[in-house]
Amino acid sequence: MRKTVWRVALCAGLFSLPAGADTGNISVYGTLNVDLESVKATGAADPAADYVNRFRIQSNSSNFGIKGDEKIAKDLSAVFQLEMSVDVAAGYGEVSGRNSMVGLSGELGTIIYGKWDTPYRNVQAFMDPFYSTGIGYLASILDTMGQGSTSTTFLSGGGSSVADALSFSRRQGNSIQYWSPDFVGASVKLAYSTNRDRSSDPSNHKNPDLLSAALNYEQGPINLGVAYEQHDDFMSASAHPITGVTALKTQDRGFKIAAGFKPFEDTSLGVAWDVLKYGQYTDFGDSFYKRNALALSTTQKLDEYTVRGAYGFATDGTCTRASGAACDTAGLGAEFATIGGSYSLSGRTDLYVIFSKIWNGNNNYNFAIGQVNAALPAGADPQGLGLGIRHNF
Secondary structure (H helix, E strand, O other): OHHHHHHHHHHHHHHOOOOOOOOOEEEEEEEEEEEEEEEEEEOOOOHHHOEEEEEEEEOOOOEEEEEEEEEEEOOEEEEEEEEEEEEOOOOEEEOOOOOEEEEEEEOOEEEEEEEEEOHHHHOOHHHOOOOOOHHHOHHHOOOOOOOOOOOEEEOOOOOOOHHHHHOOOEEEEEEEEEEOOOEOOEEEEEEEEOOOOOOOOOOOOOOOEEEEEEEEEEEOOEEEEEEEEEEEOOOOOOOOOOOOOOOOEEEEEEEEEEEEEEEEOOEEEEEEEEEEEEEEEEOOEEEEEEEEEEEEEEEEEEOOEEEEEEEEEEOOOEEEOOOOOOOOOOOOOEEEEEEEEEEEOOOOEEEEEEEEEEEEOOOOOOOOOOOOOOOOOOOOEEEEEEEEEEEEO
């Protein structure tokens, strides 16, 4: 894997060399965001399952990328991006494992093929206080129903496990996206991830795909976003962790609204609300689980310093079973808080400190990026304290 990293770096160097043919505009970029963390998860229903305190180094979505465009007509350009993840602590990466695409861009907008964050995932990015990653990422309470669900990346349309299938914070592969031009601050993003994983077995109705759409508005001190996403058959033939129902057809839907406001130049406020509804459909009736979540955030700049914080909660939710049997959601909600600050050494380098915690009831909400433990026991409350440095180029 280290050889792969060096090959990509070598390619980046070659792109900067003069060539006989016009290579268009090509640039190399990246972000290194690394912190030392003390993490634990205590309070599990079974005390013996508590995750005792330990130290670790996290790379928090560190990345290296190459992007560019080539003008091929008066109002049309070819565009591309290849972005890889970089784990500074472990010393490896994955070529095109992050946002990677090729497409066309013109006056009517941009169309791309590849793997890219869904419009739903990024609709609240403007209000995420800690760089939309790590233990302070708002997707730890938004875009998930707990049950170990995390921020996910997929090659194809569906998921391979219950935890993966539950997530609405997705970088979706096998996708086509359309991004509209900006019109007086408003823009639209649409995405479709194809049914590549459709079953060929006539007795298996699995036909997974994804639809995602977002309307964004940015003008002066105001940011607004509305998003919808639908997952078909992401959990087909898998027992739902809340309803316990196994169905050949499933459909999960998410709806999210986010708003940001800057009352002063150095002060930012944000609020986001999302509703997730998971449905299982059988010949004998339908079963559902639905929950709401709310997140609030703020940042305050003081010269080179920035104070950062957020709070959010997810409700226990409600559920119904096709059989009519009782369905208990008590204790399935959670609360999330993160607080800290950063100091800008330059326009590209920050030092930061962060503390984050999730308070679980009977559920196991976890940090969306930088899980304390992949197999977090029910009822355990994950928390982390970190000291880090972030540099972008």
